[in-house]
Amino acid sequence: MNVQNSAAPVIASRGAAIQAVDLVKDYGAGASVVHALRGVNISFERGRFTAIMGPSGSGKSTLMHTLAGLDSATSGHILFDGADLTRMNDKQLTLLRRHRIGFIFQSFNLLPMFSAEQNILMPLTLAGEKPDRAWFDLLVETLGLKQRLNHRPTELSGGQQQRVAIARALITKPKLVFADEPTGNLDSVSSAEVLGFLKRSVNELGQTIVMVTHDAVAASYADRAIVFADGRIVADESHPTAEVMNNLLMAERERATRAAVTSTRADKLARLAGVNGPAHLPITDDVLPEAGGARHAAPVARHAR
Template identity: 65%
Template sequence: MTSTFTGPPGEAPSAGAAPAAVSAIDVAKVYGTGDAAVHALRGVTVGFAGGAFTAIMGPSGSGKSTLMHCLAGLDTVSGGRVLLGDADLTRLGDRRLTLLRRERVGFVFQAFNLLPTLTAEENILLPLRMAGRKPERAWFDQVVDVVGLRDRLHHRPSELSGGQQQRVACARALVSRPDVIFADEPTGNLDSSSGAEVLGFLRTSVREMGQTIVMVTHDPVAASYADRVVFLRDGLVVGELTEPTAATVLDRLKHLGG
């Protein structure tokens, strides 16, 4: 299994540990001011190794979605730093941050966010075309075969099941070869069978294609597909599990109150 560095700022990874693809260093996030201030993150330091599948979990209000949004450059931090490889997101202006997200980050959300008038293939290739980039055909073919969409490429979203639509969204995130894919409750709108299909693909993309995935989920079964689970409570990292099972994740959540 891929090892993961989560040590304090400035500390070198131990021998054999994979370098962090994305990391938070003493990250704080405050919404509002004065008595109305909400401290969503309270000095979070955590790294996510390249080529690994990590789930972020915690009770409602623990800060898990806020952390993901800060790591992905979708939200600004109130303090600390976010590093995507060697790029410090906290020092980038809006334009450079937009370009970095387009070129180095992929997203999969609970809502499939497919354009209904486009075919599956056109939806997959849309981000590349918006960026003025030509697809690498061999890579596109590999992604399509891994997600099992070869016979659905010319179908529109209305002609696809929920699981197939989410697999299109996963392929769209993967086709640009991003440094990291962030998945926010990717199985939240799916039944258990379709959810298992999508999670199986995400795990395969890590193990066979070297992808890095950071997923927010509330579901212990979904988290059991990951290599590692990071737990938050009250805006702080309070623990982690490696080689998780649904049972061990559920037991940890019970102790966290979520």
């Protein structure tokens, strides 16, 4: 990563599995720069299930990829397990991801020629390490895979394949698991099954999970849900329900719509001023169209934990 930071070390919050401090991520430069992360400050607690929601292009996936060291930060700090990821080189980040961070993706990425058991053990096989059989047995029992270990991926349902992927992510006993749209390719029944197992892995196995999702129902399984927009956290809900998360997302869409309308009108007024001289037309609510039927954008919500 190796971003520009101050020499003084930054201390992580007590109880944090991973923490972002003034995290900035820009793509491009000059007039074409895209500010994907705008000074994000957030801490994810150990042994908790956190969901990150937001519209497409909000920066939520960029946040996850940057926290995991898959993408470099422009500035700021990422504090994990006593180290600052922004000060690590590529080799150090690779070793960290191999041993201390697990990943669950929308695509299962199982190797079709291997059995479920072989796929689960693959991270250890590649590292030349022997599995902890007690931990392996606990995982397959918790995930309901005991009767499927000899099956190849083509012999498993989508939900079963994702459970194998979850077990593979947990087999190395990572301190943190990132899940990127883990139910995106599943039907509603399989989605509920997988989300239930993720929650159980937190409650029963002590895992820490950070999940990116578009789905308010998926977010309702988490202990905490963040709403992300324009590279910033705009809501933080400590008791997420599907209804609450849908309302927060709707409020953010209405705010974004009104902001876009205001910007468009300001541009038009600026062009008029350039042609006809200064224009003294105030930008008020009565000249803006309604956004989603609401007269005023909902305020940013932040609920106390």
